[in-house]
Amino acid sequence: MKVVDARGQACPQPVILARQAMADSNELTVIVDNETAEMNVSRMAEKAGYRVASQRKDQDIFIHLTRVVEAQAKPLQACATDEWVVLVTSEVLGRGSDELGAVLVRGFLHALDEAESRPASLIFMNSGVRLVVQGSKVLDDLRSLSEKGVEILACGTCLDFYALKGRLAVGQVSNMYSIVEALSRADRVLSL
């Protein structure tokens, strides 16, 4: 069985290494040394149709991956849905007055929460991550969307850059691989 040693690798390297190995292995073990890497690799593998089982040994985490879904199955399924995602790349909506932009983004998310059709995911990048951390004025609407099944992803690099990593208040930390997957899987992408 293939073993990928991703210990000591910074994000998103463990995901990249695991992905490469998955291309020609139906069964593999990925070794990482932190929980964020464990989460990112596990999530990516689950989405790709693998069964995931983790095991801890001292500082190391062994993630066993076994393919359970045929690689072909997923795209077919995706065709039957009308999945859309919203990409939020700023804490304000549009260019011009930032004061107005802050009002507009709050209005947008409130209306989105009340709308009949909801996106599969909301992805927050760059200063957009300020909307998903403690102190944000849109947390109520985002929590409500999350309870309705909308996946909320915050770019980890961006949280890190703005020193907001420990302050995530809704959703989950994500990496560029998951974000690219969510965007490319969607039938429609609404970019703000």
Next chain:
Amino acid sequence: MPDTDYAVVLFHSTQAAIKAERVLLRQGFSVKMIPTPRQLSSSCGTAVRCLWEDEGSVRAALKAGGVEWEGIHRLTVRR
């Protein structure tokens, strides 16, 4: 969850709505900026929503803060 009664304050300008929110937050009111509900106005506007039970004190606070409003409507949200 029971229905919630809100007071929705409409303004002549977005600037006034922003100022109203600032004034009301400073006084500790529970407020939220929302897009003006369709049933209240067809215009593309921003409104300030607070609890209906605060309606009287919100009026007083806005008046004291020098914020003009266009109208206050009662809105019941069913959960």
